Amino acid sequence: DIQMTQSPSTLSASVGDRVTITCRASQSISSWLAWYQQKPGKAPKLLISKGSSLENGVPSRFSGSGYGTEFTLTINSLQPDDLATYFCQQYDTYVTFGQGTKVQI
Amino acid sequence: EVQLVESGGGLIKPGGSLRLSCAASGFTFSNVWMSWVRQAPGKGLEWVGRVKIKTDGETTHYPAPVKGRFTISRDDSKNTLYLQMNSLRTEDTAVYYCTTHFGIINLFDNWGQGTLVTVSS
DSSP, rough: OOOEEEEOOEEOOTTTTTEEEEEEEESSOOOOOOEEEEESSSOOOEEETTTEOOOOOTTTTEEEEETTTTEEEESSSSGGGGEEEEEEEEEEEOOEEEEEEEEEE | OOEEEOOOOOOEEETOEEEEEEEEEEEEEEEEEEEEEEEEETTTTTEEEOOOGGGGGGGGEETTTTTEEEEEETTTTTTTEEEEEEEEOGGGGGGEEEEEETTSOOOOOOOOOOOOEEEEE
């Protein structure tokens, strides 16, 4: 099974900050990585697929990068609405999620 | 607009069975692979399994923690996805989400609001 390791588990930042979350795969997953945003009490929402492709309607301050085993989600100019937990997910071989990163503002 | 509405959750004793349903609308259900994903209270996301469409044999796949205990099925005539859960354990306590796949890859582009299953004596 492919393991996904996300860091940090919690992140505190201020409005306007640049925030970076890292996700590492236990083996190469090419670009088969997605990022989801989950706001408190809500279902997850797909933000980014194939490592760096932003879904329709997702603000451009979100970006994804990486290939192989190391990936990052960057939020430029953090906004109050970005308070959420972010999960990475590999879909190279079946499905594995990272443990999540809670972003506190 | 895609809508996925889960139902059937509740309190069940260890060893018991429960069937969840997911009513789908706003898209051609019979053309879409479907999955269940769960989230234990305060924890991360865990994939529970997938069912393909009829023309792909309606084949299913389950990860080890639920294989042999959980069964996913679909009724395209009712636009409904099911999750039959048997031999429930306390560690199955979670919110269960129904999701659509983007194409034929394991990428989840739409999620329901979830239904809570609590396994406790």
